[in-house]
Amino acid sequence: MRHFFVAIFLVVFFFSSNLFAQNRKAAELTNKADRFFKVGKYSQALGFYLEAESLEAPDYLTAYAMGVCYFYKESVDQQVKGIKYLKSSLSSFSKGDVPSDVHLYLGELFMANEDVPLAIMHFGKYLGLIDKEKDPLEYLEIKKRLAQARVSEEIILNPKKIKIERLDHIVNSIYTEYNPVLSADESVLAYTFNKPEHAKTERRAEGIMITEKTSEGLWKEPKPIKIRAQGAYGTAGMSPDGQKMLVYIENAKGRGGNLYIIEKEKDGWSDPQIIDGLKTNNYHTTTGSFTADGNTIFFASDRPGGFGGKDIYKVTREHNGKWSTPVNLGSSVNSEANEDSPFIHPDSKTLFFTSNRTESIGGYDVFKALKIRGRWRPAFNLGYPINTTADESYFSMTADGSRSYFSSNRKGGYGEQDIYYFKMPESEANIPLTMVKGKILAGTDSLPVPTQIKVIDNETDKVVQFVYSPSKATGDYLIILPPGKNYDMLIESEGYMPYTVNINVPHQTYFFQLYQRIHLNPIFQFDTQVGQEVSVRNKFYDSHEEYVKTNMMKAYEASLIKSDSLDLYDMMDLIVKSSDTVAYNYLLELMYSTSPIENVQFDDSDQKLQIASRSYYYDESDTTKLIRREVEGEEVFSLPKLYVDEESRTSLLASKLPRVPKEALGQMVSIFFAQGSSEIASEDVSKLRALLNKMKQNEGMGVEISGYASSEGDAALNRQLSNKRAIKVLEIFNHSGIVRRRIKARAYGEESDSSAERARRVDVRLIDLETYGQKSRSL
Helix, strand or coil: CCCHHHHHHCCCCCCCHHHHCCCHHHHHHHHHHHHHHHCCCHHHHHHHHHHHHCCCCCCHHHHHHHHHHHHCCCCHHHHCCHHHHHHHHHHHHHHCCCCCCHHHHHHHHHHHCCCHHHHHHHHHHHHHHCCCCCCHHHHHHHHHHHHHHHHHHHHHCCCCCCCEEECCCCCCCCCEEEEEEECCCCCEEEEEEEEECCCCCCCEEEEEEEEEECCCCCECCCEEECCCCCCCEEEEEECCCCCEEEEEEECHHHCCEEEEEEEEECCEECCCEECHHHCCCCCEEEEEEECCCCCEEEEEECCCCCCCCCEEEEEEECCCCCECCCEECCCCCCCCCCEEEEEECCCCCEEEEEECCCCCCCCCEEEEEEEECCEECCCEECCCCCCCCCCEEEEEECCCCCEEEEEECCCCCCCCEEEEEEECCCCCCCCCCEEEEEEEEECCCCEECCEEEEEEECCCCEECCCCECCCCCCCEEEEEECCCCEEEEEEEECCCCCEEEEEECCCCCCCEEEEEEEEEEEEEECCEEEEEEEEEEEEEECCCHHHHHHCCCHHHHHHHHHCCCCCHHHHHHHHHHCCCHHHHHHHHHHHCCCCCHHHCCCCCCCCCEEEEEEEEECCCHHHHCCEEEEECCEEEEECCCEEHHHHHHHHHHHCCCCCCCHHHCCCEEEEECCCCCCCCCHHHHHHHHHHHHHHHHCCCEEEEEEEEECCCCCHHHHHHHHHHHHHHHHHHHHHCCCCHHHEEEEEEEECCCCCHHHHCEEEEEEEEHHHHCCCCCCC
């Protein structure tokens, strides 16, 4: 990487190294290289130097020049090749023939190579050569760089147990790929590329690529996104559902740049729309991040009024739909250096960003800050190997916190910058929280359905945090709740009436994970939706229970449980105030640990599994009467509440009832009708009452009603007639006290395989509701 001092302190002088060349061809090549070097064309110079080296070993001045040329390479792997040339030039340094900044270059290249002790040595030597009276600014800058190197050494000596992975060649190339932005469910990845326009030019082209994951979890071939813009553009942020993207577009003539929003359309992406609240004319607003509800944008800008360089701000959408005046996040987040590429976690209280402040290991590092009780706490470095002595930037994380992406020019890449990812490690912490990881699916195909969830604290009738929107692609959601409280999840799923699922969080003294699967089924009779079934499966995990027995934090955690405040962020506040950095870091890592819900077995035989299901029929006032409640001044309605823990115990008792006798199943009567009629004869009503009596003796028994018509006349009219006949039979059962949930009815229209007399009928047979397809008994 290049640093501030390179342009300032590079000593440009005329080389006479060709005089040392014994080989005339080598001398000519070195002469050409020197001319390119003197005008700062290091890539061309290096080509000629290397060609000359193949004929004759370089002298010390040429070696110095070659080391400097390598320093200016884009790739760290190329840059560090300059070390051997600069080291070889040191033999003449004592004679005064080699510029003193050879130590500065070596310090930087050793840092890039993660040989920090050697970097510290050379920074120290260079510092000792500076006259701090004549060059006080340079002296202070190098002193700061030396201090940063010593901090880097300490961080690198205490690495985190994280394995950094590089995306393969489907995304990364020999050029630059950076600023990865993700959808919440990790199904969509967009990034910026920078590469030569074509093979015969050094001029660079920059743009946006986008890719999606296959069902096997592999990234597809990326495709470019074309944006109508006059200036250069690139990725800046993505909404959780992947339907909107923030893009940076440079202003005309390169004077600053702004953030724009583009939205996914059927055949591509919309034209960019500028965000009025962020617009500037001569400054750069480079990157941004949406909150989960889309109502706040965190962004980086070098606009006036900051702490120095680029700072991180936020704007909030007001009631009139306009964006508020930008608010600087303050000195806990921002510094005199540059802060860029903010990423706000769905909890709206955990912020990641990149900075080249003095606490970084090398150039730009990834930092994290927590908002506790409405105030941002001091940001801290994520550590090694997430951060290295190279540049790490543009951090993004999946909604469940399981995986993080960033770009870096670190050693071992394919090209100049590459995109990397890592899986957050499962923490061994024991924090008394419940992490709800759920999935909402609907219909017989079990597909995600657009949903919003409001989590309500039943003690205060206040909404916890904000409205959760499960992933449209997977139906997944993640909610963190403190212990010993009772919550309602007020859920609005598109195409269904609002429903409420109760969660009773136990008074645990250790970490819980609650895996939850909610399935919605529309209930149809005669092509009309007459109700909906809500099925909930909860599975608690207490995998840290054994660890608690020996965990040294146990006593401290017990004190948290006894405290007045059980809110998650209050807990963190207490930990911070206690200066227990181990507990603090454990808690942060725990928040982002994950075990995908797809890996959880919701086996009916599991004793830890809570199963509750309720069918709501819209014509039954006792079960479908909407319940009104007022939450934070807002009037909300939903179907009667489903108490999972209580009703699962009821269902366990119900499962011990005798099964439907096999001899009772399959009993069928056929009701025949006159041509064009749907009237039931009195003697046929008696046949139906015999089935009714058997159903009243066994709650697990249901009835299947199948209506038919002959093929005489118009097919559509025959379909309607078969409906009417089946409905007549349904009403006899329904009016006799058999609720619709126990009736499975359908009209089939014409039946051409039978005689006309035989076809004009309704078949009625007894069924076992459980084996017929109802996963759990109605409650």
